[in-house]
Amino acid sequence: MKKRVIAFLAALFISGCAADIPPYTEHLFAMDTIMSITAYGSEQAVTDACDRIYELEKKLSAVNENSEIYSVNNSGGRACAVSDETAEIIESALSYSERTGGSIDISVYPLVREWGFTAGAYKVPSDEIINELKNYVDYRNISVSGNEITLPENGMIDLGAVAKGYASDAVKAVLLERGVTSAIINLGGNVMAVGSKPDGSSWTVAVADPYAPDDYICTISAVDTAVITSGNYQRYFIADDGTRCCHIIDPKTGKPADSGIVSATIIGGSGIMCDALSTAVFVMGADEAEKLWCASEDFEMIIITDSGEMLITDGIYESVNVRGDKDIKVRVLKR
Amino acid sequence: MNRKIIIFISAAIVVLLAAALFWLFRQPQNGTAVIKSNGVIVKRIDLAAADDCSFDIDCDGGRNTVVIKNHAIYVSEATCPDKICINMGELKYASMPIICMPNRLEIYFEESGAGIDAVSK
Numbered sequence: 001m002k003k004r005v006i007a008f009l010a011a012l013f014i015s016g017c018a019a020d021i022p023p024y025t026e027h028l029f030a031m032d033t034i035m036s037i038t039a040y041g042s043e044q045a046v047t048d049a050c051d052r053i054y055e056l057e058k059k060l061s062a063v064n065e066n067s068e069i070y071s072v073n074n075s076g077g078r079a080c081a082v083s084d085e086t087a088e089i090i091e092s093a094l095s096y097s098e099r100t101g102g103s104i105d106i107s108v109y110p111l112v113r114e115w116g117f118t119a120g121a122y123k124v125p126s127d128e129i130i131n132e133l134k135n136y137v138d139y140r141n142i143s144v145s146g147n148e149i150t151l152p153e154n155g156m157i158d159l160g161a162v163a164k165g166y167a168s169d170a171v172k173a174v175l176l177e178r179g180v181t182s183a184i185i186n187l188g189g190n191v192m193a194v195g196s197k198p199d200g201s202s203w204t205v206a207v208a209d210p211y212a213p214d215d216y217i218c219t220i221s222a223v224d225t226a227v228i229t230s231g232n233y234q235r236y237f238i239a240d241d242g243t244r245c246c247h248i249i250d251p252k253t254g255k256p257a258d259s260g261i262v263s264a265t266i267i268g269g270s271g272i273m274c275d276a277l278s279t280a281v282f283v284m285g286a287d288e289a290e291k292l293w294c295a296s297e298d299f300e301m302i303i304i305t306d307s308g309e310m311l312i313t314d315g316i317y318e319s320v321n322v323r324g325d326k327d328i329k330v331r332v333l334k335r
Numbered sequence: 336m337n338r339k340i341i342i343f344i345s346a347a348i349v350v351l352l353a354a355a356l357f358w359l360f361r362q363p364q365n366g367t368a369v370i371k372s373n374g375v376i377v378k379r380i381d382l383a384a385a386d387d388c389s390f391d392i393d394c395d396g397g398r399n400t401v402v403i404k405n406h407a408i409y410v411s412e413a414t415c416p417d418k419i420c421i422n423m424g425e426l427k428y429a430s431m432p433i434i435c436m437p438n439r440l441e442i443y444f445e446e447s448g449a450g451i452d453a454v455s456k
Contacts, residue, residue: 027371027374027441029436032436033436034432034434120416121416122416184452184453189455189456190455191453191455203452203453204451205451205453205454205455206430206451206453206455208431208455212424213422213424214423214424214426214427214431215424215427216431216454219451227453227455228455229455233422235417236417237416237417265455
């Protein structure tokens with residue numbers, strides 16, 4: 001009884017202290033999306049975190065003529081020097097290509113451009129053009145030597161599948177350096193929970209409902225983890241034949257990914273890993289994703305398929321609350 | 336105590352808790368909607384008191400038509416290519432703002448909302 005009273009008073013004390021820590025929030029447009037950072041206890045930390053995002057955007061944008069990636073893409077097959085950080089991000093992206101058998105491939109950019117997803121001028125390219133551009137898509141032809149990047153002539157890269165994930169890691173690092181232990185970072189739907197809430201409770205991160213994007217389908221109790229989703233319901237266009245063409249291009253087919261997955265959420269400690277794997281899982285499909293998860297120990301996942309099934313890995317299952325009013329069949333994946 | 340009464344009370348508690356959680360996650364539904372264009376607040380609308388109407392928000396050559404109907408707010412038309420803002424439907428949750436990136440439009444609830452901290456999408 002005595003212990004319970006002490007525990008109750010301690011909880012009361014912690015929540016009382018937590019109420020004194022003010023939250024600071026900033027919204028910003030960057031990396032072609034809207035972002036928000038809420039951190040408890042330091043306004044300066046949030047300002048510095050926003051500056052860090054702008055700094056990364058300048059380096060990593062594929063369309064900004066002053067960016068390092070733009071220079072790499074226009075180097076005509078010659079080695080191009082970039083900052084150590086950009087080289088590390090590219091190397092990291094290549095490691096996820098290797099890990100996923102090329103389901104995520106930063107060299108897919110010529111095809112993404114051809115489908116019109118960079119400029120918003122959507123179109124279905126002819127098979128001839130797709131086959132031609134596929135010749136330039138192969139992550140194994142990207143060479144990283146120190147901080148020099150070499151692409152094949154006509155090859156191009158885009159870090160869109162990893163940049164926001166990496167940025168969430170970078171923002172978290174800035175916040176931790178400034179003494180923040182409680183923050184929620186949302187970079188265009190790529191969520192990073194830093195620590196827990198000031199009162200010690202978990203953050204509640206919802207996963208958007210792919211069948212009703214103005215709503216959510218489940219929530220996850222998250223502490224110190226990234227929650228990153230790739231889906232076919234945000235950026236897409238409807239082709240003349242009625243086909244839905246989503247913005248994630250399968251590097252192997254050169255066409256919008258059509259694996260039967262409509263939403264892939266990856267939960268793990270590293271933002272760049274979760275970002276890369278959410279794209280890869282979306283492209284490879286549920287069966288391959290399950291094999292990848294079984295062979296890994298650094299992430300959990302929630303997959304929603306076009307047949308109305310939700311697959312949840314057992315490492316996260318207890319932390320997921322699926323809405324009872326949603327018509328979805330839940331299956332738990334076990335190793 | 337009769338076993339049936341205990342089961343009934345337990346069931347009632349579960350239903351009440353579920354209802355409370357549902358209410359918590361949905362709020363605010365009819366709070367104050369803030370409309371920002373290119374980072375600047377252009378309108379603040381108390382949805383509970385607002386009459387049905389529609390208006391255009393212009394920014395850098397782009398245009399979004401915003402509709403208020405039955406105390407809910409949404410984008411009905413937009414010049415952007417992707418139409419994500421239209422597909423978002425009605426503004427429902429504090430952590431799910433309506434965004435039009437090309438036209439730099441944000442519509443969100445002023446109140447932070449107690450249920451969801453962020454939405455992964």
